[in-house]
Every structure is written in C-alpha cells, then in structure tokens.
Amino acid sequence: xxxxxxxxxxxxxxxxxxxxxxxxxxxxxxxxxxxxxxxxxxxxxxxxxxxxxxxxxxxxxxxxxx
Amino acid sequence: xxxxxxxxxxxxxxxxxxxxxxxxxxxxxxxxxxxxxxxxxxxxxxxxxxxxxxxxxxxxxxxxxxxxxxxxxxxxxxxxxxxxxxxxxxxxxxxxxxxxxxxxxxxxxxxxxxxxxxxxxxxxxxxxxxxxxxxxxxxxxxxxxxxxxxxxxxxxxxxxxxxxxxxxxxxxxxxxxxxxxxxxxxxxxxxxxxxxxxxxxxxxxxxxxxxxxxxxxxxxxxxxxxxxxxxxxxxxxxxxxxxxxxxxxxxxxxxx
Numbered sequence: 001x002x003x004x005x006x007x008x009x010x011x012x013x014x015x016x017x018x019x020x021x022x023x024x025x026x027x028x029x030x031x032x033x034x035x036x037x038x039x040x041x042x043x044x045x046x047x048x049x050x051x052x053x054x055x056x057x058x059x060x061x062x063x064x065x066x
Numbered sequence: 067x068x069x070x071x072x073x074x075x076x077x078x079x080x081x082x083x084x085x086x087x088x089x090x091x092x093x094x095x096x097x098x099x100x101x102x103x104x105x106x107x108x109x110x111x112x113x114x115x116x117x118x119x120x121x122x123x124x125x126x127x128x129x130x131x132x133x134x135x136x137x138x139x140x141x142x143x144x145x146x147x148x149x150x151x152x153x154x155x156x157x158x159x160x161x162x163x164x165x166x167x168x169x170x171x172x173x174x175x176x177x178x179x180x181x182x183x184x185x186x187x188x189x190x191x192x193x194x195x196x197x198x199x200x201x202x203x204x205x206x207x208x209x210x211x212x213x214x215x216x217x218x219x220x221x222x223x224x225x226x227x228x229x230x231x232x233x234x235x236x237x238x239x240x241x242x243x244x245x246x247x248x249x250x251x252x253x254x255x256x257x258x259x260x261x262x263x264x265x266x267x268x269x270x271x272x273x274x275x276x277x278x279x280x281x282x283x284x285x286x287x288x289x290x291x292x293x294x295x296x297x298x299x300x301x302x303x304x305x306x307x308x309x310x311x312x313x314x315x316x317x318x319x320x321x322x
Contacts, residue, residue, distance in 0.1 A: 007113070025114070031121065031123050032156055033111070033152035033153065033155035033156035034152075034155075040148065040151045058152075059113065060112060060114065061121070062110070062122060062123050062156060062157060063110055063111075063122060064087050064088075064110070064122050065085065065087040065108060066110075066136070066138065066223065066272030066273065
C-alpha cells in the first residue's frame with residue numbers, strides 16, 4: 001500500500017500497523033506524536049491500528065520554537 | 067517574602083519564560099537557559115527529522131525546566147487544536163501556549179480563531195496560555211472561557227520594538243484574574259523591566275536573547291531586568307509630577 005508520511009509517498013506492506021510504521025520511520029518514539037488523516041492517534045492505539053492504502057500520516061516532535 | 071509565580075495552581079520557579087526559537091545551536095540554548103534561570107520554556111511541534119541528533123527536550127530536561135509546547139504556525143482554530151493535542155500526546159503535558167496568527171508579515175494573532183481555539187482546548191482539558199493582542203477586551207474574553215493566563219504582545223514577534231501600548235497592558239493587568247505574561251516584542255532589558263513595572267506577572271521572550279550578539283549575557287540581563295521590574299512594581303513607584311520636589315530639607319536653611 002502507498003502511504004503519505006510527513007508529506008512523502010512511501011510504500012508499506014499491507015497489514016502494517018501504525019506501530020510498525022513508527023518503528024521503521026523514526027529512531028526513537030520518545031517525544032513523538034502521530035496524526036492519521038488529521039486525527040490524533042494516541043500512543044496506546046499504535047499497535048492495534050492497521051493502516052490502509054492512501055492514508056496520510058504525520059509524525060511530529062518538539063523542536064526549538066518561541 | 068515568597069513571591070512565586072503561580073499558574074493553574076502550580077508554582078513556576080521564575081518569572082522569565084524563554085522561547086527556544088531562533089538560537090543558532092543547541093549549545094546556545096543550553097547556555098541561555100542556564101544564564102536566564104528560567105523554569106519554563108516553549109517548544110514547537112514539527113515533523114520528525116530522522117537526521118537530527120540531539121533534542122531540545124534533552125536540554126530542557128538537563129536543566130529541570132518545564133516544557134510549554136506552542137502552536138506556532140497555526141492559522142486556524144482547527145490546526146491549533148490538533149497541534150495542541152499532538153503536543154499533549156508527545157510531551158505528556160496539558161499546558162499549551164496557544165498561537166493562532168493571521169499572516170507571516172505581522173504574525174499578529176487572529177482574534178476570532180484564537181478565541182474559538184481557546185474555548186475548544188479548555189473544554190478538552192488543556193491549560194491554555196494564549197498569545198494575544200494587546201486588547202483588554204479580548205484578554206477578558208480569553209479569561210472568561212477559562213484560559214489560565216493571558217499573554218498580550220508588547221509588539222509583533224521578533225520585532226524588538228518593546229511595549230507599543232503601555233496603556234492597554236496596564237488595562238489588561240488591572241482587571242486580570244489570571245497571570246499576565248508579556249509575550250513578544252521585547253528587544254532589550256529595559257523592555258522586560260517595564261513590563262514587570264506595569265504589573266505583568268512574567269515575561270516571555272525568545273529572539274531578544276537567542277538572536278543577541280551574546281545570547282547568554284543577554285539572558286542574564288533579562289533575568290536581572292525581570293527581577294528588578296518586579297521589585298519596583300511591588301515597591302510602589304512615586305507618582306510622576308510636573309514640577310520638581312526637593313528631597314533635601316527646606317527648613318533650617320542658613321542665611322548666607
């Protein structure tokens with residue numbers, strides 16, 4: 001399936017969960033939050049959330065900012 | 067005598083809140099936080115960059131500083147609410163500096179979106195610190211919907227123009243029932259001192275320090291200014307007079 005991750009299209013195995021995607025995308029999930037199609041996906045739901053083709057995932061973390 | 071800043075029922079160990087934006091390196095942030103004595107720092111939420119090493123969160127944790135995520139860059143209430151929810155999820159804090167700005171040239175708050183977002187976030191359990199215009203009526207409305215502080219601007223973000231409307235800041239302070247934090251516009255130490263003299267409870271600044279030629283030195287200057295301004299406010303300044311008033315005795319003068 002094709003997913004859009006932080007604005008970039010990437011191919012993932014069908015059946016991948018959000019936890020799989022996070023593990024494959026960021027070096028550490030500490031301080032990371034995820035939105036799927038514009039909705040917050042709480043950390044506790046990642047392992048059970050099966051992704052679907054075409055979804056847009058945003059992975060955010062804290063950076064310097066005023 | 068204890069004179070601690072208390073927001074949402076929690077003590078904040080310094081009246082100087084530092085924004086971490088604008089610093090050229092993590093090393094500078096580290097030095098600035100140390101020199102400022104701050105207890106609360108803002109951060110922004112952005113896309114994860116896997117190539118980045120070292121996190122601003124590590125620096126804050128090292129200093130034992132509490133984190134205040136912001137919603138910088140958001141233009142609508144919807145974006146700001148989602149960003150705040152993501153920050154709460156990532157950073158495990160329900161404190162949020164709410165920023166909803168109208169455009170890139172002014173970075174001025176969009177009052178309509180701001181109030182809408184504040185109301186929604188309060189309903190969702192957030193402790194909302196809104197970055198707002200220097201508008202006493204908007205500040206009143208933000209308090210009414212349950213914000214735990216109000217943070218009027220002195221001047222546009224990053225402008226360093228100081229406090230452009232002292233009168234409005236005084237009006238906001240006069241009727242505030244929550245802490246007033248002067249946020250944005252501070253250029254140098256006297257601006258921060260003035261904010262405190264006007265009765266603000268704290269000052270939030272970033273660029274004035276992080277973009278100064280000597281950031282750590284300016285951070286120390288701001289800490290002194292905030293402390294001095296606070297003391298002066300509590301001490302009660304003399305009224306301004308049109309004419310001189312002698313401070314030496316006027317009786318017992320020799321006839322020479």
